[in-house]
Amino acid sequence: MNINVTNITTPSAKPAKDAALGFGKIFTDHMFQMEYSKEQGWHDARIIPFGKIEIHPASTVLHYGSEIFEGLKAYRKADGSVQLFRPLENIRRMNRSAERMCLPTIPEEDALEILTKFIEHEKDWVPSEPGTSLYIRPFMFGNDESLGVHAVHNATFMIITSPVGSYYPEGINPVKIMIESEDVRAVRGGTGEAKCGGNYAASNRAGERAAQQGYSQVLWLDGVERKYIEEVGAMNVMFKIAGEIVTPKLVGSILPGITRKSCLELLRDEGYTVNERLLSVDELIAALENGTLEEAWGCGTAAVVSPIGELAYNGKKYTINNGQIGTVTQHLYDTLTGIQWGVLEDSYGWTYPIK
């Protein structure tokens, strides 16, 4: 792959060691961009100074929402080296999202080469304070310059990167979650299993309503019967019920998370009883009422795991594990973050070193 590099003339200062980085507010000096057309395929791959992009007012993405994205992180190890976590999983998922949205796919080897070359280029921006990382946001959008409705013929693929702070600067705090029984995030046959911006646009109203009532996220139910548990906010969700680890199975409306996959692989390996199955809200409420719901947590790249300390449903509130983080949740957090930051040995081959 030929990647053209144009460096910024005056590099910006890196954030100070103790700076509050937050999430997705500071961007590195460069970005990756390339274009696709039906005639030329992917072309004009380039690393260029970070900045605003020009877009035609009729561009497909602005009218019909053809957009997909990914999210992964680069981690700095104690010896100063930098590594990614299961990047091929993100690339494969991005191509599946692209297929669903009629956007062009990128050959796996090319996508991996682009990703590694770009992170190599921005490596100095990977922070080193505990819990910090460089968040990587690849995204693609339809970019035809006409209002006709059809599969896209022109697209743009970009990667931007942002140094992010620890998700838990004050230690892991269990969150309060509201079970949403009005809005739905996705339906089977829709775009729920694609990582696309439209799913987020559709989720915001319920998220806002929950926030107004003091809840940090909503727990989504299935879009047809509003009966089965799907996801929590923008994370997958897992429960420990009477010793069994349960997570909703991937029925088409749920995002196949890489953290979800990693948690399941770890737990199965360690001999836990793990089931991907349908879990109804009635079964969940019964487990809350009879005391067999031992732990609940969300999982995703940003937080790794996020313990759930309280669930609300139809005006009733239920506390989980006395509002404390559970032992399985803590174990998953310690193991995954240990592998990601290179503190624990990676016997799975999940980490991917950057030169």
Ligand SMILES: *Cc1c(COP(=O)(O)O)cnc(C)c1O
């Ligand atoms: C990205 C995402 C997740 C988590 O996926 P990871 O690969 O674990 O980061 C879960 N649900 C939704 C809706 C997402 O967009």
